[in-house]
Amino acid sequence: xxxxxxxxxxxxxxxxxxxxxxxxxxxxxxxxxxxxxxxxxxxxxxxxxxxxxxxxxxxxxxxxxxxxxxxxxxxxxxxxxxxxxxxxxxxxxxxxxxxxxxxxxxxxxxxxxxxxxxxxxxxxxxxxxxxxxxxxxxxxxxxxxxxxxxxxxxxxxxxxxxxxxxxxxxxxxxxxxxxxxxxxxxxxxxxxxxxxxxxxxxxxxxxxxxxxxxxxxxxxxxxxxxxxxxxxxxxxxxxxxxxxxxxxxxxxxxxxxxxxxxxxxxxxxxxxxxxxxxxxxxxxxxxxxxxxxxxxxxxxxxxxxxxxxxxxxxxxxxxxxxxxxxxxxxxxxxxxxxxxxxxxxxxxxxxxxxxxxxxxxxxxxxxxxxxxxxxxxxxxxxxxxxxxxxxxxxxxxxxxxxxxxxxxxxxxxxxxxxxxxxxxxxxxxxxxxx
Amino acid sequence: xxxxxxxxxxxxxxxxxxxxxxxxxxxxxxxxxxxxxxxxxxxxxxxxxxxxxxxxxxxxxxxxxxxxxxxxxxxxxxxxxxxxxxxxxxxxxxxxxxxxxxxxxxxxxxxxxxxxxxxxxxxxxxxxxxxxxxxxxxxxxxxxxxxxxxxxxxxxxxxxxxxxxxxxxxxxxxxxxxxxxxxxxxxxxxxxxxxxxxxxxxxxxxxxxxxxxxxxxxxxxxxxxxxxxxxxxxxxxxxxxxxxxxxxxxxxxxxxxxxxxxxxxxxxxxxxxxxxxxxxxxxxxxxxxxxxxxxxxxxxxxxxx
Numbered sequence: 001x002x003x004x005x006x007x008x009x010x011x012x013x014x015x016x017x018x019x020x021x022x023x024x025x026x027x028x029x030x031x032x033x034x035x036x037x038x039x040x041x042x043x044x045x046x047x048x049x050x051x052x053x054x055x056x057x058x059x060x061x062x063x064x065x066x067x068x069x070x071x072x073x074x075x076x077x078x079x080x081x082x083x084x085x086x087x088x089x090x091x092x093x094x095x096x097x098x099x100x101x102x103x104x105x106x107x108x109x110x111x112x113x114x115x116x117x118x119x120x121x122x123x124x125x126x127x128x129x130x131x132x133x134x135x136x137x138x139x140x141x142x143x144x145x146x147x148x149x150x151x152x153x154x155x156x157x158x159x160x161x162x163x164x165x166x167x168x169x170x171x172x173x174x175x176x177x178x179x180x181x182x183x184x185x186x187x188x189x190x191x192x193x194x195x196x197x198x199x200x201x202x203x204x205x206x207x208x209x210x211x212x213x214x215x216x217x218x219x220x221x222x223x224x225x226x227x228x229x230x231x232x233x234x235x236x237x238x239x240x241x242x243x244x245x246x247x248x249x250x251x252x253x254x255x256x257x258x259x260x261x262x263x264x265x266x267x268x269x270x271x272x273x274x275x276x277x278x279x280x281x282x283x284x285x286x287x288x289x290x291x292x293x294x295x296x297x298x299x300x301x302x303x304x305x306x307x308x309x310x311x312x313x314x315x316x317x318x319x320x321x322x323x324x325x326x327x328x329x330x331x332x333x334x335x336x337x338x339x340x341x342x343x344x345x346x347x348x349x350x351x352x353x354x355x356x357x358x359x360x361x362x363x364x365x366x367x368x369x370x371x372x373x374x375x376x377x378x379x380x381x382x383x384x385x386x387x388x389x390x391x392x393x394x395x396x397x398x399x400x401x402x403x404x405x406x407x408x409x410x411x412x413x414x415x416x417x418x419x420x421x422x423x424x425x426x427x428x429x430x431x432x433x434x
Numbered sequence: 435x436x437x438x439x440x441x442x443x444x445x446x447x448x449x450x451x452x453x454x455x456x457x458x459x460x461x462x463x464x465x466x467x468x469x470x471x472x473x474x475x476x477x478x479x480x481x482x483x484x485x486x487x488x489x490x491x492x493x494x495x496x497x498x499x500x501x502x503x504x505x506x507x508x509x510x511x512x513x514x515x516x517x518x519x520x521x522x523x524x525x526x527x528x529x530x531x532x533x534x535x536x537x538x539x540x541x542x543x544x545x546x547x548x549x550x551x552x553x554x555x556x557x558x559x560x561x562x563x564x565x566x567x568x569x570x571x572x573x574x575x576x577x578x579x580x581x582x583x584x585x586x587x588x589x590x591x592x593x594x595x596x597x598x599x600x601x602x603x604x605x606x607x608x609x610x611x612x613x614x615x616x617x618x619x620x621x622x623x624x625x626x627x628x629x630x631x632x633x634x635x636x637x638x639x640x641x642x643x644x645x646x647x648x649x650x651x652x653x654x655x656x657x658x659x660x661x662x663x664x665x666x667x668x669x670x671x672x673x674x675x676x677x678x679x680x681x682x683x684x685x686x687x688x689x690x691x692x693x694x695x696x697x698x699x700x701x702x703x704x705x706x707x708x709x710x711x712x713x714x715x716x717x718x719x720x721x722x723x724x725x726x727x728x729x730x731x732x733x734x735x736x737x738x739x
Contacts, residue, residue: 048697073683076693086679090591094599261701265509280699290505290700316698 041069042330044097047080047317050283051153052099054347055338062337068330081105088114088322095322096331102140102149102318108393109320110143116321119147121332128336129358136386137315137355150339151315151355152347153280156380157212157302157388158311158373160267160275160285164296165191173300177216177241180274180303184249187273196249198263198272199242201410203403204396205259206242208388209276210406212312214238216305221390221402221426228430230402231423236416238305243409256407268293276302279380280316282373283351299373301380313384315355353377390426393433401425494714501708508703523708531705533712535684536691540713543602543677543687544670547609548663555614556659559621560647564630571622578615585611586679593680600682608676613666620665624658625651660727664720671717688713 046052052074059070075083084105087095100109109115122130130138133151141149159180161173165187174180184196200206214220219234229235246254251266260277264284267275268291279299288294302311319338321331337343344354349368359365360381366374390398401422409415500508502519527533562571589608590599598604628651636646652659674689681690692713695706721728 048694049699050697071683074694075678075690076696077698079678079690079693083679086586086590087594090587090594092590092594094594268506269509278699284700292506292510 039327039330040067041071042096042327042334043071043073043094043325044334045073045075045080045083045095046099048074048076049099049153049317049352050350051317051347051352054350054352055343058343058346062334065337066330066333068333070334077101084109084114088112088324091324093322093324093326096325096327097334098320098322099152099317100149100320102137102151102315103387103389103391104395106140106149106318107143107391108395110146110148111393113323115143115148116323116325116328116331117146117148118150118321118332118335121336122147122150125336128340129356132341132356132358134313134355134357134381136313136381136384137318139386140315141318141320149318149320150335151318152339152344153315153317154313154353154355154381155278155280155316155388156311156313156353156377156384157209157276158279158282158376158380159300159302160277160282161298161300162187162270162273162293162296163298165194165273166298173298174274174303175300177213177303177305181241181245181249184245184274188249191273193271195251195254195266195272197245197274198250198254198266199246199276200260200263201246201250201254201256201258201407203256203407204399205403206406207399207403208312209278210238210242210403211385211388212276212302212310213242213305215310215312215385216302216307217241218305218307220385221398222392222430226430228423228427230405230426231420234307235423236419239405239409239415239419241305243406243415246410247412250410254410256410278316279373279377280353282370286370297370299370299376301376308383309379310383310385311380312386312388313381314386314388392429394429398426398429401429497707497710497714500703501711503704505702505704508707520704523704524712526702526705527709527712531694533688533691533709536686536688537712539602539681539685540671540687540689543605543609543685544667546602546606547613547670548666550606551610551613551617551666552659552663554610555617555662556621556652556655557647559618560625560651562618563622563625571618574615574618577611582612582675586675590679599680600685602685604680605677605685605687608680609670609673612673613669616669617662617666620662621655621658624655628654657727660724664724664728668717668721671713 046055056072056074059072062068063070080099081101081104084098084100088109100106100115106115130147134154137151137154138147141147141151159174166173166183169183169186169190171183171186172179174183180197186196187194188196200209211221214235217234217238219232219238220229223229223232251271255262260281263275264277264281266272267277268285270293282299283290285291285297286294291297302309319335321328321335325331341356341358344356344359345362345365348354348359348365351368354360354365360378366377369377389395390402392398405415405418405422408418499515501523502521503513503517504520504522507513507517558574561567562574593599593604632650632654633643633646636650637643641649672689673687677687677690681687688709692706692709695702695709
């Protein structure tokens with residue numbers, strides 16, 4: 001009898017749960033806003049970023065102004081990318097505004113017609129001022145002469161250095177690649193357990209930070225004729241130099257799988273004297289909660305190579321409108337608000353470099369930045385190159401190819417031969433995309 | 435039932451006490467040899483066990499230790515073991531980021547998908563076992579063979595058109611898709627191991643076939659049900675891929691929400707690790723307390739026929 005009643009109770013509980021679950025499912029299902037024409041609910045998908053945090057805190061103002069309700073979804077960089085791959089591929093209309101990486105996926109998204117043409121929208125409101133946006137980033141969000149995105153966050157490569165270690169060595173901040181190598185050598189020799197130089201070493205992760213070395217040595221991933229430039233003499237010199245710096249003056253037993261979190265950790269633990277990295281990460285080095293060397297960090301433009309100091313100046317993120325969205329007019333309203341001069345100024349003050357010239361020339365726009373970093377960014381923006389990775393559709397594959405000689409150079413192999421092999425492989429990718 | 439299966443028959447027991455069978459003296463000489471090996475064996479056993487346990491536990495220990503450190507200390511090799519512990523990370527996860535919502539979401543989806551899968555899967559498994567429906571069983575198994583990622587785009591397409599994406603319903607359905615075959619196969623082998631004579635006897639006593647299933651077979655299958663339920667719950671609790679695409683802002687489950695601490699230009703390792711502890715601990719506790727069922731359920735029917 002006991003068993004029977006136990007079964008009965010279990011069955012009843014299961015039935016109750018089933019009913020409750022079904023109700024909950026229906027409830028949340030019908031709660032999902034319909035993709036009706038010009039819905040009052042705007043679906044915005046953003047990446048986890050300080051930019052997003054600031055925008056999120058100001059959303060109620062936007063909702064009050066427009067009477068719209070914003071439904072915000074927020075994801076990590078890779079998860080956001082995976083989402084887009086599935087959802088946009090299925091032709092979703094459930095995303096209205098999308099935050100995307102113009103250089104990583106912009107070309108692919110534009111080619112697949114995932115991004116709506118904003119060419120007319122950007123010209124409508126003169127006060128908002130499309131002309132105010134830096135030309136390099138604008139180029140990266142333009143596809144076949146159509147504007148498909150508005151750049152929101154820019155990034156330059158800069159030199160992070162330890163003021164105390166350079167002072168101890170009696171050296172000035174390196175202005176050329178030769179001085180950089182000499183300084184790295186002295187720091188390593190003077191300070192046991194401290195590397196002279198550190199930077200990303202992972203095959204794919206290092207490509208973006210290596211790019212500025214490549215440009216400063218006179219090379220590029222794709223040459224003027226549209227062919228692979230990876231096996232050029234300039235590129236071979238850049239590979240050997242970047243890899244050599246880490247091999248000779250980098251941390252002991254350096255891993256060849258480091259991205260920024262690992263390289264930054266070595267620098268912020270006080271285990272390296274010089275470090276080339278994106279300026280957007282500067283708070284990791286200057287925040288005492290995250291860095292042991294917060295007080296002694298300095299910033300300088302990338303040292304000049306044989307062709308000068310040519311750091312990249314790129315839009316790392318932009319906002320676009322989903323082509324399949326039925327709510328495009330409202331989506332534009334959101335972009336116009338989030339990229340307005342006032343919002344850009346506020347976000348930039350929170351530590352996120354924006355793409356508006358007027359905000360950079362406004363003293364308030366650089367008031368929260370370390371003075372040397374602000375000066376460095378101003379200098380890098382002038383000579384900046386508008387890309388930090390090969391501008392192709394298959395970006396991840398290409399990064400693996402052109403990044404391989406970096407690893408070979410770090411491990412002491414023949415980076416020249418590796419560059420030749422990478423050049424041939426990269427040319428195949430270029431040919432296939434023609 | 436299980437008692438009769440594990441206890442040796444009376445004849446065997448008396449034999450173990452010393453009754454000799456013809457040919458048994460031949461085994462005797464092996465005994466002293468075994469004794470000679472004894473000193474080496476326990477050492478080997480302890481070393482291998484310690485290494486294995488360390489291998490599995492080290493990442494978990496690191497995770498727990500890191501969750502009690504500040505972000506600067508996590509990277510500091512000098513503070514690997516000796517540091518000033520802080521509960522700030524947990525306060526950040528549970529307080530400022532309100533992870534209770536995600537814990538509830540994960541729990542609700544796992545519970546519903548497990549219960550519904552059991553309700554559908556157990557009768558199906560019974561039918562397939564008793565009426566030898568091997569082809570149907572193969573069809574069910576196909577769901578496990580197809581890689582989940584290849585289903586995501588069509589699923590998203592269908593569910594988006596049904597306006598279901600972002601709700602609990604679609605998450606529960608997607609998890610059931612994977613849990614059902616697991617339950618059906620586990621329960622099939624369990625039912626195969628139960629003698630049909632019991633049901634025949636019940637029917638002779640006046641029960642209908644369904645009555646016999648409900649009153650005789652099902653109560654005897656509790657270990658199997660527990661195994662299937664636990665494994666299905668664990669799968670659902672840990673699932674990341676389906677939840678990433680099919681959940682909405684309010685229905686995110688824990689494995690997806692954990693990535694909130696990974697930003698483009700900063701990673702909050704301390705909070706990430708404390709969130710990881712919060713995801714791992716409930717499932718470890720469940721697994722520890724129920725491992726007896728899982729093992730007995732998994733091996734049920736393994737020695738049949």
